[in-house]
Amino acid sequence: MDIKKDTIRYVADLARIGLDSGEEELFAKQLNDILHYMDKLNKLDTKGVEPMSHAASMGNVFRKDKIERSLSSEQALKNSPDKKDSFFKVPRIIE
Amino acid sequence: MQEYCKLSANQLKEDIASKNIKAADIASSLISRYDKVEPKINGFAHFDKEILLGRADTIDKDPKGPKNSPLNKVPVVIKDNICVENELTTCASKILDGFRPPYDATVVAKLKSSGALLAGKANMDEFAFGSSCETSCYGPTKNPYDLNRIPGGSSGGSAALVAADETVLALGSDTGGSIRQPAALCGVVGMKPTYGRVSRYGLIAFGSSLDQIGPITKDVTDSAILLSVISGYDPMDSTSVDISVPDYTKSLAEDVKGLKIGLPREYFIEGLDKDVKERVSAAISVLKELGAEFIEISLPHTEYAVSVYYIVGCSEASSNLARFDGVQYGSRENRDSLMDMYKATRKRGFGPEARRRIILGTYSLSSGYYDAYYLKAQKVRMLIKNDFDEAFKRCGLILTPTSPTPAFKIGEKIKDPLSMYLSDIFTIPANLAGIPAISIPCGYSKEGGLPIGLQLMAKHFDEETLIRTAYTYEQNANWKKVRPNL
Numbered sequence: 001m002d003i004k005k006d007t008i009r010y011v012a013d014l015a016r017i018g019l020d021s022g023e024e025e026l027f028a029k030q031l032n033d034i035l036h037y038m039d040k041l042n043k044l045d046t047k048g049v050e051p052m053s054h055a056a057s058m059g060n061v062f063r064k065d066k067i068e069r070s071l072s073s074e075q076a077l078k079n080s081p082d083k084k085d086s087f088f089k090v091p092r093i094i095e
Numbered sequence: 096m097q098e099y100c101k102l103s104a105n106q107l108k109e110d111i112a113s114k115n116i117k118a119a120d121i122a123s124s125l126i127s128r129y130d131k132v133e134p135k136i137n138g139f140a141h142f143d144k145e146i147l148l149g150r151a152d153t154i155d156k157d158p159k160g161p162k163n164s165p166l167n168k169v170p171v172v173i174k175d176n177i178c179v180e181n182e183l184t185t186c187a188s189k190i191l192d193g194f195r196p197p198y199d200a201t202v203v204a205k206l207k208s209s210g211a212l213l214a215g216k217a218n219m220d221e222f223a224f225g226s227s228c229e230t231s232c233y234g235p236t237k238n239p240y241d242l243n244r245i246p247g248g249s250s251g252g253s254a255a256l257v258a259a260d261e262t263v264l265a266l267g268s269d270t271g272g273s274i275r276q277p278a279a280l281c282g283v284v285g286m287k288p289t290y291g292r293v294s295r296y297g298l299i300a301f302g303s304s305l306d307q308i309g310p311i312t313k314d315v316t317d318s319a320i321l322l323s324v325i326s327g328y329d330p331m332d333s334t335s336v337d338i339s340v341p342d343y344t345k346s347l348a349e350d351v352k353g354l355k356i357g358l359p360r361e362y363f364i365e366g367l368d369k370d371v372k373e374r375v376s377a378a379i380s381v382l383k384e385l386g387a388e389f390i391e392i393s394l395p396h397t398e399y400a401v402s403v404y405y406i407v408g409c410s411e412a413s414s415n416l417a418r419f420d421g422v423q424y425g426s427r428e429n430r431d432s433l434m435d436m437y438k439a440t441r442k443r444g445f446g447p448e449a450r451r452r453i454i455l456g457t458y459s460l461s462s463g464y465y466d467a468y469y470l471k472a473q474k475v476r477m478l479i480k481n482d483f484d485e486a487f488k489r490c491g492l493i494l495t496p497t498s499p500t501p502a503f504k505i506g507e508k509i510k511d512p513l514s515m516y517l518s519d520i521f522t523i524p525a526n527l528a529g530i531p532a533i534s535i536p537c538g539y540s541k542e543g544g545l546p547i548g549l550q551l552m553a554k555h556f557d558e559e560t561l562i563r564t565a566y567t568y569e570q571n572a573n574w575k576k577v578r579p580n581l
Contacts, residue, residue, distance in 0.1 A: 008454065015413060015457040016420065016434070017450055018442035031455055033513050038402040041471050044478070051473035052480060054334075055290040055304055055529025056555065061333035075197040079424035088422050091433045 003031050099124045100260045101578075104169045104317040107263055111168055118168045118212055122151035125170055125214055128261055132581045138236045138246075138256040140175040141183040142215040151212060164210035165324055171206055172262040174253050175216040176223055177308065178297035179203050186299050187231035188221045190444025191425040200297020201332065202266060202308050202325045209324045214262050218252030221446050222416065223273055223301045225249050226518045229509050230448045237505070238281060239579035240545055244502040247277030253311045254281040258546075259581055264321055265311040270302045271404050272497075272522025274309045275534035279497035279548025282536045282576075284318045284565070285311045289556045290529035291336035293322075294329030300415040302408040303334075305526040315535060315566040319343035322558065338556065346562040349570055352386035354560075357490035361397035362521055368500040374538040374547045374574075375496050381571055382494075382564070390490060394482040397524060399475050401516055404523040406459050406472035413456030419444065451512065480528040483552075492560055493552040495521050497534040501545035525552050533561045538574045 005024045008031070012019050019027070073086045082089040099107055099121050110116060126144055133139060154168060173179055176186045178196035180203075185191040199207065206213065220230040228236040228251025236251045238244040239259040246255040250267030254277035257265050267274040269287035278285025286309045293308045300306060310321035323344060328337040358379070363372070379389060421427035421440035428439035445453070459468035486493060499520060508515040525532040534548040549568075553561045 003458075007458075011454050011458045011461060012450075013438075014461060015453050016417075016437040016441055017445070017453060018438035019450070023447075023450075027451060027454060030451060030512055031458070034405065034455065034516070037513055038406065038468070041399055041402050041475055042467075044396075044399065044475060046471065046474040046478070049474040049477050051470055052477040053304070053473065055480075055527075056334070056336060058334075058336070063330060071197055076423075078197060079194050081421060081425070081427035090422055091429075091431055091436050093433050 003028050003035065096124055096127050098128060098260065100128055100170060100263055102263065103313045104166065104263050104320055107169055108167060116168070118151035118154040119148070121168055121170060121212060122147050125262070132259050132261060135242055135581060136237050136239060136255050136259050136261065137234055138218055138252040138259065138261060140185065140187050140216045140218045140231070140233050140252060143182070146182065147214060154210065154212065164208070165320060166206065166209040166211035168210060168212050170214040170263045171211045172214050172217045172253060172256050172265040173203060174250050174265070174267050175219050176268060176299045177203060177266060178299070179213065179216070183216060184299070186222045187219045187233055188444065188446070188449065189232045189426060190419045190441070193426070194424045196297070198297065201294035201329045203297065205325055217250065217256055217265060220249035220251070221449050222299070222412070223249035223268060223270055224412070224448045224452050226272070226276060226515055227508065228252065228277070229505065230446055232446060235505055238502045239581060240282065241502065241543060243504055244545070245280070245505055247280035247498070247502065249273040250285070250311060251277045254278050254283055254285065257281070257283045257311050257313060258579060263313070264317060266308055266325070267311045268298055268306055268308050269526065270305045270408060271526050272519040274311060275522050275532060275548070275550060276498050276519060278311055279534045280502040280546060282546030283311055283313060284315055284533065284535050285309065286318050286322060286533040286558070286561070287525060287531060288322060288326065288558055289531040291334055292531070292556065292558070293325050294327070294332040294335045296329055296331035302411040303415065304411060305408060315562060315569045316344070316347055318533070319347055319562050341559060343558060343562055346559040347566050348563055349567045351382055351564055351567045354387045354492060354564065355490040356382065356387050356389050357392035357486055357493045358389055359392050359394045359397065359486070359493060359495060361394050362495040366499060367496065370540040371496050371498070371500065371547050375549050377573070378537040378549050378568060379494065381573060382568055385567060385571060392486045392489060392493070394486060394524065396475065396478045396482050400479055400524045400527060401520055403472045403475050403479065403527060404519070405455070405516055406468050407476060409452045409456030410460050410469050411456070413453045413460065416449070416453055448512070476527050479524055483524070483528045483530060487554050491553070492564055495550045495552070497521060497548035497550040501540045501547055521550060530555055531558045531561055533565050535565045535569060536576070537572070539577065544577060
């Protein structure tokens with residue numbers, strides 16, 4: 001199946017990435033090349049094969065429910081491009 | 096001035112012990128080397144002379160001193176995707192401009208307590224997306240053996256700095272070959288440990304089921320020394336495995352007698368560069384003479400590895416990189432609405448390859464395509480892992496070329512993502528299976544004298560056989576090491 005420009009725009013929206021109009025066309029072409037190459041996976045019969053989710057098979061990992069060292073809010077906010085008091089500041093989201 | 100960075104860590108440690116060299120002397124030597132060759136190499140993302148001298152001073156003034164610690168005053172460069180407290184850590188991306196992490200990665204904390212002299216942050220492909228170091232926002236790193244060529248990637252800065260004697264040791268990260276391929280192309284030793292061997296706490300994630308941190312060094316001895324320092328279980332990384340860590344330096348012994356080494360026929364294919372084939376064959380002869388036994392094996396699903404890797408890797412990357420949205424760290428493009436702010440920030444902050452991979456990963460995870468791409472890829476990944484399990488019933492080690500060609504020219508593949516992706520064809524399968532692998536130098540191309548590397552792959556947590564075999568070859572190699580002319 002071929003990816004069209006509007007698919008690229010749709011997926012870029014999902015990924016919250018802005019694109020230039022010329023880029024939609026370029027990415028559509030490049031992704032089609034890549035996905036055509038990947039089509040070879042469909043040659044393989046994988047019926048009954050378990051998907052591999054982890055390179056070292058292990059169960060869930062838990063830790064004791066007790067307070068451990070953590071960052072102060074000052075440290076956590078230190079790198080923020082915009083902040084107020086002990087909060088990250090973003091553009092208004094409720095009208 | 097004495098150029099300490101021309102020494103291996105092992106040699107430098109001896110010199111430090113016998114001649115009582117100060118950390119300040121080593122720092123000055125680093126700076127003078129940096130001033131001389133860095134304009135040609137561009138291997139650092141961040142190099143701060145003040146910080147370096149300050150750190151050396153702290154080491155020298157510490158009354159308890161790191162005298163007996165394993166990396167006493169030895170310079171180590173850290174790839175720019177590994178967090179160092181309060182030092183720039185940007186993944187060579189504009190979106191992390193100015194980011195200074197509030198904590199150390201576990202590997203960095205281990206280096207600091209082992210007495211190492213942290214020497215700066217190495218250049219890399221943006222977020223480790225690339226095989227050439229060309230996607231860095233700081234411009235490409237150059238191959239020390241030919242400044243018109245790429246050093247490989249994504250840990251190209253780490254490998255080039257070790258090769259150019261701008262550092263003694265370096266850390267890289269390897270998701271699909273990002274330690275081994277640049278090590279091969281720069282003529283140094285690079286190891287990807289078993290998935291779970293080294294903590295990734297503080298490594299800025301790319302593909303979480305694939306990423307491993309590992310050493311890039313001048314020789315196999317240093318690789319064993321550095322791996323011993325950084326390995327081990329860490330409660331802060333739920334994927335690190337809680338088993339004991341051997342002293343890898345004990346594996347530095349010449350002994351391959353009776354070792355069965357598999358040669359996968361799918362790796363010795365047409366299209367393999369003639370010089371690469373010749374140098375790898377010559378190395379096989381050396382090991383054979385020392386008593387190793389070679390058998391032909393098959394890893395039948397090899398041709399699917401690149402497809403599986405790019406689906407799995409990009410899917411995980413698209414999820415991992417969602418956090419870079421102009422809110423918690425890095426740069427922001429101000430807009431009136433939140434959605435416009437996200438989009439503008441991520442458009443300006445990510446380079447083209449990062450955006451391409453995020454879009455590919457988002458596509459393969461999106462509704463309607465998940466089964467066709469992501470789920471299918473995870474199933475084929477299981478088949479690739481099963482290939483290795485079968486192969487290791489017949490042999491203790493697998494030997495292949497690291498990269499199908501020596502270093503290519505800057506600009507040669509950057510416009511064609513697919514051809515760039517195919518340059519990782521021999522290194523990707525080890526990440527998919529989670530097994531350890533090492534690349535060691537095995538000579539130079541006839542024309543241009545470009546370094547060539549061979550790769551050894553072993554069973555999960557069998558780094559010892561890798562080190563022992565790599566060391567045996569290194570001690571008996573029948574070619575002469577040439578330093579880059581800088």
